[in-house]
Each structure stands twice: as structure tokens, then as C-alpha cells.
Amino acid sequence: MRAWEFLGEHRAPPSPPITLRALHKMKLEVQSKAREERERFALMPLIYANSGRRREQLELERMALEMAQLRAEIAATEAETVAKSAMVIHRNVTSGIAAMQKNRGQITNLAKNGLGRKLKA
Numbered sequence: 001m002r003a004w005e006f007l008g009e010h011r012a013p014p015s016p017p018i019t020l021r022a023l024h025k026m027k028l029e030v031q032s033k034a035r036e037e038r039e040r041f042a043l044m045p046l047i048y049a050n051s052g053r054r055r056e057q058l059e060l061e062r063m064a065l066e067m068a069q070l071r072a073e074i075a076a077t078e079a080e081t082v083a084k085s086a087m088v089i090h091r092n093v094t095s096g097i098a099a100m101q102k103n104r105g106q107i108t109n110l111a112k113n114g115l116g117r118k119l120k121a
Helices: 003-007 020-047 051-120
Strands: none
Touching: none
16 A cells, blocks of 8 residues: 555545646647637637628728718818808908098098089189
């Protein structure tokens, strides 16, 4: 009989000693299993893929991109119209100011002419 059998019925047999070599082998096994799992999980979507769902997702992404492009075009058009309307408003204001100054000058000339006639008479 062995010594551990004499010490008690409930005792487990002694475990083998753990060496650095055994630890290194265990570490390499864990790394290889993790690598195999990663490769397997990378292939899972390809094996069990739902092509209709993927097609729908791509279509939605394409539509979202088109919507973004249309929004950008609308924003550019709005900016262009704002700039054009600002130019038209500025042109109208300057022509209105010039017309007011011209009218004032005509009124002043009429007043001077009117005063001059009254003074002569």
C-alpha cells in the first residue's frame, strides 16, 4: 500500500509536481485553443450568414448615404440662394439710396429755382 492510503480514506492521491516545463506547455495549449476559437468564430458569420439580411443592411446604408448627399446639396443650394438674395438686397438698397439722393437734389434745385424767381419778382 501507499502512504496516502494509510493516512486516511478521504485524502486524495498526491498530485504530480508542477514544473516550469509543464506550465509552459499549459500556456501554449491555452493560446492554441484561443487561436482556434477565434478562427472558428471568424468563420461562423460566413457559414451561418443570412444573405437577405445583409443585403437589406447594405441597401439601408446606401440609402442613408444618398440622404446625406441630398442634405448636403440642399444646404449648398440654400447657402447659394442666401448669398444671391443678399447681393440683390444690397443692390436694391444702394439704388434706393442713390434715388433718394437724386430726388433730394432735384427738390433742392426746385426750391432754389423757386426762391430765385420770387426774389427777382
